[in-house]
Amino acid sequence: MNNAALRHWKQQQRARLRELRQQVPVTQRMLWSDAITAVLTQGFPFLENQRIGFYWPHQGEYDPIPAMTFLRTRGATLALPEVISKDEPLRFIEWWPEAPMKKDIYGIPFPDNTRGITVDSIIIPLLGFDEQGYRLGYGSGYFDRTLAAMSPRPLAIGVAFEILRLPTIHPQQHDIPMDYIVTEQSILHRTDTGLVPLTAPIVQSETA
Numbered sequence: 449m450n451n452a453a454l455r456h457w458k459q460q461q462r463a464r465l466r467e468l469r470q471q472v473p474v475t476q477r478m479l480w481s482d483a484i485t486a487v488l489t490q491g492f493p494f495l496e497n498q499r500i501g502f503y504w505p506h507q508g509e510y511d512p513i514p515a516m517t518f519l520r521t522r523g524a525t526l527a528l529p530e531v532i533s534k535d536e537p538l539r540f541i542e543w544w545p546e547a548p549m550k551k552d553i554y555g556i557p558f559p560d561n562t563r564g565i566t567v568d569s570i571i572i573p574l575l576g577f578d579e580q581g582y583r584l585g586y587g588s589g590y591f592d593r594t595l596a597a598m599s600p601r602p603l604a605i606g607v608a609f610e611i612l613r614l615p616t617i618h619p620q621q622h623d624i625p626m627d628y629i630v631t632e633q634s635i636l637h638r639t640d641t642g643l644v645p646l647t648a649p650i651v652q653s654e655t656a
């Protein structure tokens with residue numbers, strides 16, 4: 449596929465997946481979301497000791513707030529992304545329940561003037577994902593730019609429903625794969641040969 453064809457294909461997939469995500473019945477979404485919350489809170493015990501970047505849910509994305517506030521009660525420090533400008537990396541700033549909030553250019557709430565945090569792991573929403581752990585987002589490249597700019601690179605944990613899975617998103621040079629993807633069915637770990645489902649909780653030494 450040439451560049452123009454790829455751009456067109458990605459736009460079509462984004463529209464299709466957004467539609468698919470919106471059409472999930474509320475009760476189904478609640479069951480899937482509860483399953484993802486259980487996996488996030490039980491499958492990654494090391495998150496309790498980390499500074500975690502996550503996201504404020506937008507347009508039918510899985511809501512990570514319950515899982516994150518639980519991890520906070522266990523000791524985690526939480527941070528949300530601030531959009532600085534369309535071509536800069538996101539900046540993570542501290543969030544806690546009841547932190548003062550304002551809205552970014554997309555109408556997504558973020559903390560109002562709290563302190564910047566260097567995060568250890570980032571929980572990333574996936575509009576789509578593929579068998580190699582690559583992500584399809586809204587098309588502005590924020591998370592790729594953000595991961596590329598961070599050294600050491602934080603652990604990237606994508607979250608998505610299984611219906612958003614594609615064989616390939618035709619990754620480009622700038623695309624950075626997720627380390628793990630959590631769905632309502634399992635934790636998928638990215639290896640050189642593709643995503644592999646995990647059956648036991650991850651211990652911290654495996655992520656170092």
Ligand SMILES: Nc1nc2c(c(=O)[nH]1)N(C=O)[C@@H](CNc1ccc(C(=O)N[C@@H](CCC(=O)O)C(=O)O)cc1)CN2
Nearest residue numbers: 503504505506509529531554556573585586588590591
């Ligand atoms: N919940 C959440 N927060 C996030 C992201 C995200 O994907 N999800 N981001 C991840 O990048 C950053 C914000 N990026 C975003 C990029 C596009 C749109 C969006 O809704 N785009 C509209 C077009 C709006 C416009 O261009 O004015 C669209 O795609 O229809 C939202 C957030 C940081 N915060």
Ligand SMILES: Nc1ncnc2c1ncn2[C@@H]1O[C@H](COP(=O)(O)OP(=O)(O)OP(=O)(O)O)[C@@H](O)[C@H]1O
Nearest residue numbers: 583584585586587588589590591592593596622623
């Ligand atoms: N490290 C980077 N530095 C500069 N530009 C980048 C970087 N990574 C991605 N981009 C730019 O971001 C744009 C969007 O990339 P892509 O189509 O992969 O979006 P996406 O991953 O689906 O969306 P998003 O990350 O916004 O949710 C591309 O034009 C790309 O050139």
